[in-house]
Amino acid sequence: MASRRSLIRRTAALATAATAAVVLAACGGSSDSSSSSPSPSSEHSGHDMGAMTSAGPSAADSPARGGHNAQDVSFLQGMIPHHRQAVAMADLAASRAKSPQVKDLAAKIEQAQGPEIDTMSGWLKSWGEKVPDDNMAGMESMPGMDHSGSSAPGMMPDGDMNKLKSLSGDAFDTAFPRMMISHHRGAVEMAKTEQAKGAYGAARTMARSIVTSQSAEITEMNKMLGKQ
Incomplete structure (x- = not known):
């Protein structure tokens, strides 16, 4: 009986350790993902800046059309x-x-x-x-x-x-x-x-x-x- 109870305790301890390892791995993966990938707001901001750059200068910066003298x-x-x-x-x-x-x-x-x-x-x-x-x-x-x-x-x-x-x-x-x-x-x-x-x-x-x-x-x- 004593040896059986000892076996059960060792099995439970191993299961607890395995569960903890899984939780820690998940937390670490989430942290790495958030630090390496831009947030939705930063992605949107980057898209807007790219669009503004590709659009060229604004109308105010362009030479006046139809100028007269x-x-x-x-x-x-x-x-x-x-x-x-x-x-x-x-x-x-x-x-x-x-x-x-x-x-x-x-x-x-x-x-x-x-x-x-x-x-x-x-x-x-x-x-x-x-x-x-x-x-x-x-x-x-x-x-x-x-x-x-x-x-x-x-x-x-x-x-x-x-x-x-x-x-x-x-x-x-x-x-x-x-x-x-x-x-x-x-x-x-x-x-x-x-x-x-x-x-x-x-x-x-x-x-x-x-x-x-x-x-x-x-x-x-x-x-x-x-x-x-």
């Missing part, structure tokens, strides 16, 4: 009244011109330059710059385009505008293209300066379009006048 402002403030005068001249053709060619050209000028006036005015407003007053007075002296303080290229003096208003029929059909050729040449000159010195991409694109379209119209008007 003083030349752009000068071009728009000069071209708006220049266009307005061309539209005013073209508007006379509906009731005074006899030639269908002159009437068609005048309509084309109005359709092209009217929307451009609105676009250029919108740019100036968005930049906090002054939009020229919507009137014909004082338009012979417009700012910028390396013509500050002098007559803007191609602008018709009040006397020539009043003369055009007094004409009709064949006389108008001759005077209109002659005056408009000079007017267009001034616009082309202004637009070429903008292409060379401007910074605002959309304004330079418009300037290129003005050079192309108005140069073609000059050729068309020269043909109307019998010039090649």
Whole structure:
């Protein structure tokens, strides 16, 4: 009996020791795991930092898009009244011109330059710059385009505008293209300066379009006048 009780005690002691070893091993494994692996919060933080780095610089750090300079402002403030005068001249053709060619050209000028006036005015407003007053007075002296303080290229003096208003029929059909050729040449000159010195991409694109379209119209008007 004594030996049997002794065997039972030894067996129980071994079982207790084995259980303790298992518990200690489990605790040690848990500790190692927590120390070697990042917590869920640290994993999330690392992911966010990686995403921010891969996304590159913020919009605030990027160069400003569509930047403009003083030349752009000068071009728009000069071209708006220049266009307005061309539209005013073209508007006379509906009731005074006899030639269908002159009437068609005048309509084309109005359709092209009217929307451009609105676009250029919108740019100036968005930049906090002054939009020229919507009137014909004082338009012979417009700012910028390396013509500050002098007559803007191609602008018709009040006397020539009043003369055009007094004409009709064949006389108008001759005077209109002659005056408009000079007017267009001034616009082309202004637009070429903008292409060379401007910074605002959309304004330079418009300037290129003005050079192309108005140069073609000059050729068309020269043909109307019998010039090649």
